[in-house]
Amino acid sequence: MSLIDVRHLSKTYARRAETVTALRDVTLKAEPGEFLCLLGVSGCGKSTLLKILAGLEPHSEGTVLVDGRHLQGPHADAAVVFQEHGLFPWMTTRRNVEFNLKARGTGARERRRVAEAMIETVGLSGFSEKYPHELSGGMRQRVGIARALTTNPKLLLMDEPFGALDAQTRSAMQGELLRLWQARRTTVLFVTHSVSEAIVLADRVVVMTPRPGRIRTIIPVDLPRPRDTTAPAFNALVRRALAELHDDLAEAAQ
């Protein structure tokens, strides 16, 4: 059974007098343990799709199944890593990481044990009692990832988590994420607008068209990890993805 099973999904919302179609007829599956990247220009509805899968927004038409169940609001199977400011500034690293467990009613001692272990896993030992403003951008994202993983979600939804990082930190974080994913085999849906990031990370890259958002094509990436971003095979895939995106841009401009 697929972990994500989305069929003919559409999402419309009313803005003043007009009706905006954010997503149209999206059909997509993800198998357990699969790493999918949603690639598209801004405004293509990729974040909307992620929010729908998180149960943060209702969809308008079609069916959305996660682990075989219809979505009715936020659910225990999913965890989200948000773009930038997903951390509570008044909580230390440990209390931030503990939050999802606390929301589930986990006792203080167990919370602390799981959080400390997870903080070590993401390489932040020694930063447990620091506040977010005392951490670097990469460290903050590690905290966000640690928090998302504490509940052992079947589905990890990531909304451009590395978008605000500098190139070097970004590349290091991609490696770190793959390491965590390979150890746990959580299904990951990763939203990005960076072509090379999608191809570094994904098993399959889902290329989306803008306005209304539809799936243009799905590019399987059969390269062994860690991927060599200078290899010809890698660049061939980058060119292919770019061509799909640029066609869109050309169409959108017309």
Next chain:
Amino acid sequence: MARLLRRVPIGILPLLALLAAWELAARAGIYSAALFPSPMEVWSVFTDEGPLLLRHTLASLTRVVVGVSLAFVTAVPLGLLIGRYRTLERLLDGTVQIFRCFPAIALIPLAILFFGIGEKPAIMLIWFAAFWPLLISTIFGVKSVERTLLSVAQVARASDRLVLLDILLPNALPSIITGLRLAAGTGWLTVVTAEMMAVRSGLGYMILYAQQIFRPDEIVAGIIIIGVVGLAFDQLIRVARDRLCRWQEGLVAAP
């Protein structure tokens, strides 16, 4: 030289200048000495009538602390709920906007009619004066929460209680403390006025009584105490803020 200047607390210079001008004016004898006390005469009020001053100061202080505390425990929870629940805001916003425009001082006659002369009307008035700035700053603090943080809570399926206590309250805390500074300020102003009419103790009463018995030195001493205590209050709240809001980015002793 510039570095040396930065170290000297030059903020005290205008006060020293005022003191000097006051002493000179008193010596020049423009006004009769009975009406215009010199700094030394006022100082002697502090040395000779310490117990009296202390008693009235404590009376005023107690009223403000009780009144502002009552305002704090009523306004902050209500503000959290109004900021959180849109329907409650729509229900109460108009009323809040009207009531916060009433000067507490204007309610003194009514408070005396209702409660007579004594502690009750004074504390009610301070509560009223302190309630609105606290309520409004709490609502503002709650509503300034970043949407992403609420999404995090939603995805984690956090209870309303957890959202209120672990997210909205700490998010509002810096704003609540600003509100507390305003509340303590207006509370302190209100107590002095209320004591001139509704009670028979406290600094306000002392000043008014000093006027009746022709003691300008006591009036000035009372005014000095009012200023110093008000300043001390504010400093105390600032220290509390710096401790409670350590997590705030770029918090370097804002004014």
